[in-house]
Amino acid sequence: MPAGPNQLLGHRVADAIEAALRGAVTGRHVEWVEVRSDRVRDVLHFLHDSEAFDAAQLSNLTSVDRHTHFEVVYHLQSLDLNHQIVVKAIVEDHENPLLPSAYPVYKGALLQEREVYDLMGIRFEGHPDLRRLFLWEGYPAYPLRKDFLSLGQITGKDVNPGLVRFPFEDTEDPDRMLNAGNIVTGEREAAAGNAGQAQAGH
Amino acid sequence: MPARRRQGTNVNSTVEPYVLNIGPQHPSTHGVFRVRVVMDGEVIRDLDMIVGYLHRSMEKLAEERTYTQNIPFTDRADYLAAMSGNLGLALGIERLAGVEVPERASYLRVIFAELQRIASHAMANGTLVSDAGAWQTPLLYMFREREKILDLFEMTCGARLTTNYMRAGGVSFEPPPEFWPALKELVAELPGRIDEYMELLADNEIFLGRTRGIGVITPEDAINGSLVGPALRGSGVPWDLRKAEPYCVYDRFDFDVPVGIRGDVYDRFMCRMMETRESVRILQQAIAQIPAGPHKNDIPLALRPPVGEVYSRVEGPRGEVGFYLVSDGGPAPYRFHLRAPSLINLSLLRELARGASLPDAVVTLGSIDIVVGEIDR
Known part of the structure; x- marks a missing residue:
């Protein structure tokens, strides 16, 4: 069974959430419970404060790009009762994903939400310090999204959004091929012009 | 002038x-x-912490590699505890694909994971003592044991740091005949070595002065801040996945979970020291109990787990190492997330540092025990 040994049934959690917060649950599954993204903080508050669930610790927070929507996955656990709860917030808006931050409930969300924002581009409302974590401010893409192609996936004339391919990437020289695809510059035309000049100077 | x-x-x-x-x-x-x-x-x-200098976008790269090809990445995440990372991912793949593991392989996994814990704790405590001012000498003492453990790794799988030892369905190699006497000698030697460190450090006045009452984390903050491992147990929360959610054959061993009282740097240091003792106990029992048999079940090369997802976790030296794997039925994971204890244990760093002096903040960071490869991935 893919579910963890101490994982609570999603149906049971969903029933309790639905009884306390009407309309918050959008889907039930054996392993997890799906909730509306705009009510996820209420759900986390409820699970955190509830005696039956006692979700004292946010064990893991991550996200999945499903092409049409995002899932933000919360793995909660109770240290006293020794069980795990999986909550998924479904973010329908793929263009401009936004949902409430879990930081007011769990301080452990501080860096995990920054990581999700950095790599998946999901913004968290109410996060005290939402900046890029690994990449730098101004990096034009969110690499863990499915429309971002990694090096092995780039073929032919593919270009990642906001990133530039330089003319020399078509070369057979392996050292230069290593740089394919992910060189960040400002304007595409300006960069192409600079690259052209650099090559001419060379 | x-x-x-x-x-x-x-x-x-x-x-x-x-x-x-x-x-x-x-x-x-x-x-x-x-x-x-x-x-x-x-x-x-x-x-303000700035990370990402070692970011290799492992999670993105993982999406175009098969499950087995991803195991070497876990070596390079937490490079001081490669075995724990290997184990977490192997267990995740097994649960996702429904692969059985021979009993002997489970014992070998426990032996190597515990050896790795001792090696990693030696490194963590050695560098912490270095941070506290005892420059290099205790660290090199502790490296003595770590070297022997890495030698054991080398004779088994050929690598010292990036071991790539665990596989879905077992472990990659049976240890050679010379492994067992060397392991028994090490296990016999370790308790005396730990006593030696305790004698040198545990009551050392300078070390106590530099670590007692510094970087105090309350149990409530530790739980709410998602702290795991010795950083959580140092604050007095007896949470260890080997007890709470026994994987492999940990439920067959008799061992204790040491916890601190005050939640300061010294308690986290002592937690690691005591855990080393408990690891030795586990090793002794595992060596005595290990059955004969195959070390690996054969699995298809192109493993295609059914559609689903799994969150598998093990207790690494730095705490809960979690793997969130989403399968769409293909040979490569649709989504691969590594829950990095080193990163998440830093959630409270800013609060801890405010109002502290710079040397105290350095010691606090040392006691949390980070590995940057795992933070950045």
């Missing part, structure tokens, strides 16, 4: 707060980890 200087600095002068940059290349940051601190004289007013 020289005459005035000899009279000492003027204590009444006010100094504007200034920004001090530490790292990314600095011995106290334990890797390419950078912090910028706002200092008001000797006191830290604010702290």
Whole structure:
């Protein structure tokens, strides 16, 4: 069974959430419970404060790009009762994903939400310090999204959004091929012009 | 000018707060980890951590590699505890694909995971003592045991750090015949070595002065801040996945979970020391109990787990190492997420550093025990 040994049934959690917060649950599954993204903080508050669930610790927070929507996955656990709860917030808006931050409930969300924002581009409302974590401010893409192609996936004339391919990437020289695809510059035309000049100077 | 200087600095002068940059290349940051601190004289007013110097986008790369091809990545995440990372991912793949593991392989996994824990704790405590001022000597003492453990790794799987030892369905190699006497000798030797360190450090007045009451984390903060491993147990929360959610054959061994009382740097140090003792106990029992049999079940090369997802976790030296794997039925994971204890244990760093002096913050960071490869992935 893919579910963890101490994982609570999603149906049971969903029933309790639905009884306390009407309309918050959008889907039930054996392993997890799906909730509306705009009510996820209420759900986390409820699970955190509830005696039956006692979700004292946010064990893991991550996200999945499903092409049409995002899932933000919360793995909660109770240290006293020794069980795990999986909550998924479904973010329908793929263009401009936004949902409430879990930081007011769990301080452990501080860096995990920054990581999700950095790599998946999901913004968290109410996060005290939402900046890029690994990449730098101004990096034009969110690499863990499915429309971002990694090096092995780039073929032919593919270009990642906001990133530039330089003319020399078509070369057979392996050292230069290593740089394919992910060189960040400002304007595409300006960069192409600079690259052209650099090559001419060379 | 020289005459005035000899009279000492003027204590009444006010100094504007200034920004001090530490790292990314600095011995106290334990890797390419950078912090910028706002200092008001000797006191830290604010702290900002800057990570990502070692970011290799492992999670993206994982999406175009098969499950087995991803196991070497876990070596390079937490490079001081490669075995624990290997084990977490192997268990995740097994649960996702429904693969059985021979009993002997489970025992070998426990033996190597515990050896790795001892090696990693030796490194963590050695560098912590270095941070506290005992420059290099205790660290090199502790490296003595770590070297022997890495030798055991090398004779089994050929690598010392990036072991790539665990597989879905077992382990990659049966240890050679010379492994067992060397392991038994090490296990017999370790309790005496730990006593030696305790004698040198546990009651050392300078070490106590540098670590007692420094970087105190309350149990409530530790739980709410998602802290795991010795950082959580140092605050008195007896949470260990080997007990709470026994994987492999951990439920067959008799061992204790050491916890601290005060939640300060010293308690986290002592937790690691005591855990080393418990690891030795587990090793003794595992060596006595290990059955004969195959070390690996054969699995298809192109493993295609059914559609689904799994969150598998093991207790690594730094705490809960979690793997969130989503399968769409293909040979490569649709989504691969590594829950990095080193990163998440830093959630409280800013709060801990505010109001502390710079040397105390360095010791606090050392006691949390980060590995930058795992932070950045």
